[in-house]
Amino acid sequence: MFAKVNPKDQFLSPAETAKRLGISVKALRVYERRGLVTPVRTASDWRAYGPEQIARLHQILALKHLGLSLARIAELLAGKGVVLGTVLALQEQALAAESSRLSRALSLVRAARKKLAGGEDLSIDDLTTLTKETTMTTKPTPEEMKAIFDPHVAKHFSVDEIAETAKRPFDPAAIQKGWDNLIAEAKALMAKGDPTSPAALDLAKRWHAMVDQFTRGNPDVEKRVKQVWTDAMADPKAAPKLPLNPEIFAFVGKAWAKVKESEGR
Numbered sequence: 678m679f680a681k682v683n684p685k686d687q688f689l690s691p692a693e694t695a696k697r698l699g700i701s702v703k704a705l706r707v708y709e710r711r712g713l714v715t716p717v718r719t720a721s722d723w724r725a726y727g728p729e730q731i732a733r734l735h736q737i738l739a740l741k742h743l744g745l746s747l748a749r750i751a752e753l754l755a756g757k758g759v760v761l762g763t764v765l766a767l768q769e770q771a772l773a774a775e776s777s778r779l780s781r782a783l784s785l786v787r788a789a790r791k792k793l794a795g796g797e798d799l800s801i802d803d804l805t806t807l808t809k810e811t812t813m814t815t816k817p818t819p820e821e822m823k824a825i826f827d828p829h830v831a832k833h834f835s836v837d838e839i840a841e842t843a844k845r846p847f848d849p850a851a852i853q854k855g856w857d858n859l860i861a862e863a864k865a866l867m868a869k870g871d872p873t874s875p876a877a878l879d880l881a882k883r884w885h886a887m888v889d890q891f892t893r894g895n896p897d898v899e900k901r902v903k904q905v906w907t908d909a910m911a912d913p914k915a916a917p918k919l920p921l922n923p924e925i926f927a928f929v930g931k932a933w934a935k936v937k938e939s940e941g942r
Contacts (some may be wrong), residue, residue, distance in 0.1 A: 690719065690727040698734060710746055713737050713754060736764045744861030746805065746857040753865055763868035772916070777883060782811040817847070825915045833855075833901040840893070852890075856920070859884055863925050878939075881932035898941035 681796070708714045713732045716724040725732070733754075740750045746794045750852075785807050789799055830839060841851065866877050892898040903926075909915050910923055 685881065688727045689718075689731075691716070691724050691726070694726040694731070694734070698731075698738065700738070707747075708734070708737055711751055713747065713751055713925075732761050736761060739764045739768050740861075740865060743771065743864060744857050746858065749858070749862055754861055767864055767868050776914050778810075784905055785810050798827060821918060825909055826905065829905045832908065840899075847890075854910045859887065860920050862927065862931055864865055867924065867928050872928050877928070877932040881936050882927050885933055885936075 689697065691702045691705050691814075695705055705714075705716075709716065712870060714726075714730055714737065716726050716730055719725050736754065737750055740753065741747070745753070762845055789803060789807055792799060792803070829925060834842075863884075866874070869876075872881075888899060888902070892902060906921065906926070909919060910921070910926075916922070
């Protein structure tokens with residue numbers, strides 16, 4: 678059921694909406710079919726998008742940028758828990774982190790240009806730092822993650838345990854995608870602030886199922902894996918590069934504790 682246009686508000690056509698938001702009209706139709714946004718109707722029965730619909734589209738696109746699937750976005754937006762303000766708070770955190778990285782990269786580029794303009798050559802250290810800081814993405818590469826975790830893994834797992842784990846068949850890309858989705862979902866749910874909500878409990882179950890793929894349900898291994906992450910997050914050089922932080926761990930931990938309580942574990 679479509680609402681009618683209020684002449685007091687400004688409304689945009691699908692084409693103008695898509696142009697201003699940098700998306701396609703086809704994407705608007707997909708979001709409509711998924712029940713994510715409902716355009717209003719003009720007197721001539723044309724689709725139109727006003728302030729309410731544009732705000733909704735902002736939430737959809739922001740959550741999508743954070744890595745959530747359209748299906749999960751639909752679930753989150755189905756209730757009243759996720760509002761524009763909470764989505765903006767998530768965006769602020771992500772953009773602030775990216776802004777800090779870009780500011781440092783810009784300073785390095787300017788310093789390098791100043792050296793060259795003054796007739797100086799860039800040293801190996803200058804060039805390697807410049808390359809690393811200005812070409813890296815916000816997401817660490819597998820090699821960077823390995824370099825971060827190898828020392829911590831070696832503290833808590835024996836050589837034989839590490840070798841045995843390496844022999845297991847697994848799809849790194851699929852596992853990475855699974856964790857990326859869970860982490861993005863956790864961030865969105867954290868904005869709602871309730872680790873005991875049905876959505877948070879469902880997340881905790883799926884999170885623990887992913888952990889079990891590695892630990893095989895062994896509580897001792899799970900404890901040591903958690904310690905590996907705790908050590909990495911306590912490292913000031915490694916922490917900014919990690920996809921997880923203590924706040925996410927705490928949120929999921931509270932949700933999992935509630936799951937165990939409700940299931941009598």
